[in-house]
Amino acid sequence: MVCVLDFFCIFVANIYFMAFPIENKLVVAVSSSALFDLSESDKIYNECGLDEYRRYQEQNIDNPLAKGVAFPFVKRLLSFNEIFAEEQPVEVVLLSRNSPETGLRVFRTIKHYGLDITRASFFSGESPYKYLPAFNASLFLSASERDVKRACEAGYAAGRVLDSEVLDDSTDNELRIAFDFDGVIADDESEKIYKEQGLHAFHLHEASTQKPLDPGPLADLLMKISNLQKLETERIANDPEYRRWLKISIVTARNAPAHERVVNTLKSWGVEVTEAFFLGGISKDRVLEIMQPHIFFDDQMSHLDHLRTVPGVHIPMGIANE
Secondary structure (H helix, E strand, C coil): CCCHHHHHHHHHHHHHHHCCCCCCCEEEEECHHHHEECHHHHHHHHHHCHHHHHHHHHHCCCCCCEECCCHHHHHHHHCHHHHCCCCCCEEEEEEECCCCCCCHHHHHHHHHHCCCCCEEEECCCCCCHHHHHHHCCCEEEECCHHHHHHHHHCCCCEEEECCCCCCCCCCCCCEEEEECCECCCECCHHHHHHHHHCHHHHHHHHHCCCCCCCECCCHHHHHHHHHHHHHHHHHHHHCCCCCCCEEEEEEECCCCCCHHHHHHHHHHCCCCCCEEEECCCCCCHHHHHHHCCCEEEECCHHHCCCCCCCCEEECCCCHHHC
16 A cells, blocks of 8 residues: 655655755646656546546556657756756656645656656646746646646646657657747737738738847747757867757748748847748648657647647647637
8 A cells, every 4th residue: 555645755855855946947847648648547537537546546556657748858858967967957847637646656657767857746636837936937738728728828838738649769869849939939929910911911011120029938948948058059169079969940830031030039039049940831740740859839730730740739829829
């Protein structure tokens, strides 16, 4: 029989001895449903109720859960703490709807996969979004559409992971992160013009101004990811043999002449990206299926719902979701 009190004594002790400041780190909060495949567990909960769900988790406590959509991204992000052991630039926090008791299986699965996740909160069925500021999180990932929408409505950066085939090649030593631009890392000021006045008005507006756009919901995330890129640049200066892990890509429906404002906006934030694709209406999946990013963020479901092997994240904010 699992002793919940013993678990919490160990858990709190670990936090006490391993704690370090998170104010200057890249912090990503993930739900159990984003990190692991909970489809079987959810089916039991929905069909048989809470008591049977608890029994099922207890009976399977030593059976690791399968990898979820966000797993390859999270695993590689945490690898930066191994590469930059002194700086420890990344923290991943688990925010789970599980109760502390049923959450034991999740933590044992984390240990099974060797993920360096030590901070967690369990909410016994409640949405965890209001605690995001306490962890200084730049992003909250969940498979729950309701939790993500509530977080976004409260002004927090959140995304819903979409079902996809999980590809986690252990020989792949890169972390590839792809972003849409308008409504994701920049605000949707220009996107509103396109939606309301059409493509011609959009191009006229973008060609007439070089003013950087205001930050969007994932701007803080991008800037902090860019700090990892800068750590790699410093490492290369001291160790020419070092090979970059991180690739940041922009994949946008914009094309010339609207591309210049993207470049100017990123430059004003001090952000450099590895790749930029100005597709001008070409379907994004044509690029993404070749790139194989470990995560791709977009605010429009039309760009996400037909991806096959790319872990897509929907950002349900702005005019694209009205």
